Amino acid sequence: MRGLSERLRQGGIFVWFSGTLLAFCLAMILCLVGFIAAKGLGYFWPSPLVQVQTPEGPVLGEITGREPARGEETAKVQFHVGNRDIYGQDFRWLPTAGLPAPERPKDAVLIERLENGPFIGRIATLSHEGQVVATGPAAFHGALEHLPEAGRLRRDIHDIEKGRVGDLNLRIERVRLARRRAEGKGDTAALQALDAKAAELQSTYDQVQTGLEQARAEAKAWTLGLQTADGQGKELPLGSVVRILPANAMGPFDKLGVYLSRLWEFVADDPRESNTEGGIFPAIFGTVMMVLVMSVLVVPLGVVTALYLREYARQGWPVRAVRVAVNNLAGVPSIVFGVFGLGFFVYGLGGGIDKLFFSDRLPTPTYGTGGILWASLTLALLTVPVVVVATEEALGSVARSQREASLAMGATKWQTLWNVVIPAATPGILTGLILAVARGAGEVAPLMLTGVVKLAPSMPLDSSFPFLHLDRKFMHLGFHIYDVGFQSPNSEAAKPMVFMTAFLLLLVVVILNLFALNLRRKLRARLGGSTF
Numbered sequence: 001m002r003g004l005s006e007r008l009r010q011g012g013i014f015v016w017f018s019g020t021l022l023a024f025c026l027a028m029i030l031c032l033v034g035f036i037a038a039k040g041l042g043y044f045w046p047s048p049l050v051q052v053q054t055p056e057g058p059v060l061g062e063i064t065g066r067e068p069a070r071g072e073e074t075a076k077v078q079f080h081v082g083n084r085d086i087y088g089q090d091f092r093w094l095p096t097a098g099l100p101a102p103e104r105p106k107d108a109v110l111i112e113r114l115e116n117g118p119f120i121g122r123i124a125t126l127s128h129e130g131q132v133v134a135t136g137p138a139a140f141h142g143a144l145e146h147l148p149e150a151g152r153l154r155r156d157i158h159d160i161e162k163g164r165v166g167d168l169n170l171r172i173e174r175v176r177l178a179r180r181r182a183e184g185k186g187d188t189a190a191l192q193a194l195d196a197k198a199a200e201l202q203s204t205y206d207q208v209q210t211g212l213e214q215a216r217a218e219a220k221a222w223t224l225g226l227q228t229a230d231g232q233g234k235e236l237p238l239g240s241v242v243r244i245l246p247a248n249a250m251g252p253f254d255k256l257g258v259y260l261s262r263l264w265e266f267v268a269d270d271p272r273e274s275n276t277e278g279g280i281f282p283a284i285f286g287t288v289m290m291v292l293v294m295s296v297l298v299v300p301l302g303v304v305t306a307l308y309l310r311e312y313a314r315q316g317w318p319v320r321a322v323r324v325a326v327n328n329l330a331g332v333p334s335i336v337f338g339v340f341g342l343g344f345f346v347y348g349l350g351g352g353i354d355k356l357f358f359s360d361r362l363p364t365p366t367y368g369t370g371g372i373l374w375a376s377l378t379l380a381l382l383t384v385p386v387v388v389v390a391t392e393e394a395l396g397s398v399a400r401s402q403r404e405a406s407l408a409m410g411a412t413k414w415q416t417l418w419n420v421v422i423p424a425a426t427p428g429i430l431t432g433l434i435l436a437v438a439r440g441a442g443e444v445a446p447l448m449l450t451g452v453v454k455l456a457p458s459m460p461l462d463s464s465f466p467f468l469h470l471d472r473k474f475m476h477l478g479f480h481i482y483d484v485g486f487q488s489p490n491s492e493a494a495k496p497m498v499f500m501t502a503f504l505l506l507l508v509v510v511i512l513n514l515f516a517l518n519l520r521r522k523l524r525a526r527l528g529g530s531t532f
Contacts, residue, residue: 040500060229125225286474302387338446341378370451394428
């Protein structure tokens with residue numbers, strides 16, 4: 001009994017207890033991240049195509065799930081049969097009782113296409129401009145031969161639509177607005193010049209549209225004749241095909257190549273099919289850019305507030321009340337910040353900016369609607385208490401002797417703060433920024449009211465002047481998870497995208513934090529402090 005009392009007094013038991021809890025928490029975090037990564041990354045590996053015979057006919061697809069027997073219900077197996085435009089659904093549950101042994105036909109293919117999800121079946125014919133040029137295995141090999149050229153045409157069409165056509169539309173809109181202003185001033189000479197410019201742009205636009213239509217027609221020249229397992233046929237332009245996979249005839253290295261190709265497509269491409277297929281590059285770009293803009297806004301706001309409260313304000317009940325208010329802001333629900341951002345930033349500041357500087361565009365709002373600037377400002381307000389508290393602690397940790405030495409050498413209070421105190425407190429300020437980034441990157445509710453969208457037509461940063469468009473709406477990984485997971489019309493097909501997007505969001509937050517941690521470590525090493 002005395003030994004137990006002695007151990008409790010020394011605290012050794014509590015140290016072991018705390019260490020055990022820490023290890024348990026780390027294990028849970030690793031298990032959660034591992035589960036998300038496995039569910040997400042495993043989606044890109046090609047699965048074999050299995051065919052079984054049922055009383056209703058043959059079923060061909062990927063086995064994506066199993067359900068054990070429960071009570072009177074028999075065990076079931078889930079097939080991803082694809083062919084949504086033919087069957088009306090992508091997945092089908094079949095009872096395992098009475099099912100014959102599954103087969104893996106060598107000629108079965110999975111065709112990833114731009115619309116209606118994948119097609120699972122067989123390639124029957126290959127046609128060029130309506131004339132059949134190959135059938136059977138020859139059609140399959142011919143499709144693989146012409147697929148790269150069809151992919152190049154598809155990418156060219158995409159670049160023209162989002163590049164040249166978008167740029168011409170923007171220039172035509174600017175000329176229209178300039179003409180509207182000239183009409184208000186009654187400037188006849190300017191109107192004539194603008195009309196000539198508009199005619200020139202319209203002529204260029206018509207030429208681009210003609211070339212675009214020719215490219216679209218060329219992309220549809222090659223056509224696949226497809227056949228499902230139960231004999232239903234379908235025609236598919238080769239230009240709509242993303243990838244053709246003979247899943248049962250692929251070796252390990254072929255599957256690895258497809259896996260890496262799919263993974264790169266997910267990271268670098270645009271989404272399609274209601275965000276359940278394709279890539280999420282706009283969401284990655286929007287998330288990173290929003291965090292960077294938020295960081296640029298929150299650091300000056302938080303540091304200036306902390307400097308005033310710590311160094312200049314006379315300590316008393318007003319300052320204590322301000323500190324209490326700042327600390328209480330950290331407990332306000334994020335949706336409240338979203339409502340404030342919508343009312344104050346979007347409708348208030350944005351509407352005022354439109355009236356002062358963009359009146360010629362009204363009633364179409366420019367800044368009086370959601371955008372990445374207002375979303376970043378809202379998140380800056382959401383995370384500023386973290387930066388204020390961390391900065392105050394960092395300023396208070398600077399040795400008094402350093403301040404006194406600077407003042408004794410004739411420096412003013414501001415010179416002392418700028419050259420001595422703030423540089424020494426910079427690692428602590430970065431600690432606040434790291435915490436702000438970690439919270440702000442995962443917030444979704446405020447963004448839904450201040451600028452995030454399901455699919456952004458243009459990114460906030462592009463090659464059009466002024467290059468950085470803070471008024472544009474944007475995509476975000478957190479909102480993408482919500483949209484795909486809870487708003488998707490095809491929830492079963494969206495599950496892997498939810499896991500993969502969640503894993504990618506975790507990865508983005510970790511990378512941003514590691515960058516800030518490395519910067520803090522270098523600053524601490526330069527100032528002679530701890531590197532931890």
